[in-house]
Amino acid sequence: MPISARSYSYWLPLDADLDQAARLTVADLQISNRRIMVPTSKKGRGTKAQTHITIPLPDYVLARLRSLIAGRRGQERLLLRWHHKQVEGDKATGRLPEWERTERRPWSVASEMTRPWRAALTQAELAIDLVPYCLRHSSIIRGLQVNLPARLVAAVHDTSTAMIDKHYSAFITDASQPILRLASLTFAPPATAELHSLAAERTKKRGTANAAGQQTN
Structure with a gap:
């Protein structure tokens, strides 16, 4: 998923926080019913009777999400991000340390959103202090x-x-x-x-x- 303002079009209709969006699975997306089943939040005490919230999705989001589920199993996490590792530099050749992509993993902590969120705000020409x-x-x-x-x-x-x-x-x-x-x-x-x-x-x-x-x- 590219880091852009358009990437956050996934979040806009979900009404979900990062934890809820991160726990979404491929099976939660119901293309035929034009909806997604968002897991309930973990806030509060006790066990909630309702495990998912039904959210209808607009066609433009369904079209973008459809491309994410092709060939994937239902229990896989729906929204993934690239995980990077740092490659050491080489003084002999003058090559500087750099980050390279390794695999796509589920979102886990809020700090992972910092850079892509700022990039999205910049691209959308919105105030940088929006959260x-x-x-x-x-x-x-x-x-x-x-x-x-x-x-x-x-x-x-x-x-x-x-x-x-x-x-x-x-x-x-x-x-x-x-x-x-x-x-x-x-x-x-x-x-x-x-x-x-x-x-x-x-x-x-x-x-x-x-x-x-x-x-x-």
Whole structure:
């Protein structure tokens, strides 16, 4: 996988931290169902009843991930990175020490993301001080802004509604304004055009009634 901003398109729809993404297997990717089964996080106490979270994937991510699973077994880790080893230099020939690729291994610690993350930010022309958690943060906000229930947003992000209410209550209120507006009462007077139309209709009815009265007399 090349180190680029596009590489992080894998992470964007997953709503997962590094540990969850690192534990993904080839079998977790369900191409026919257009989804991926993300392992639940290890945070918290006790054993969780749910082992995986269902995340639908957009077509562009499915297309890129499809190329990663060709010819691989279901229990293999889905996302891998190159492991490097340092080759000593040779003073006699003047060859300097260098790093060479050895094999692809699963991601393991957060520090492994430092260099590729900075490279991705640079390529995407984003602020260099952004952290990977921004992906999760923005995903939660997007869900609230399209009026997804807070409980659903919490579930797909493997967190609690209490956390959503505590840290994102402002976005819940803002995103709910269109819905709240539908439930509000309107006491505004009719528009001027509507008043003229009503007046004309009443005048017409009066004229018709007067004409009928004169014919009767």
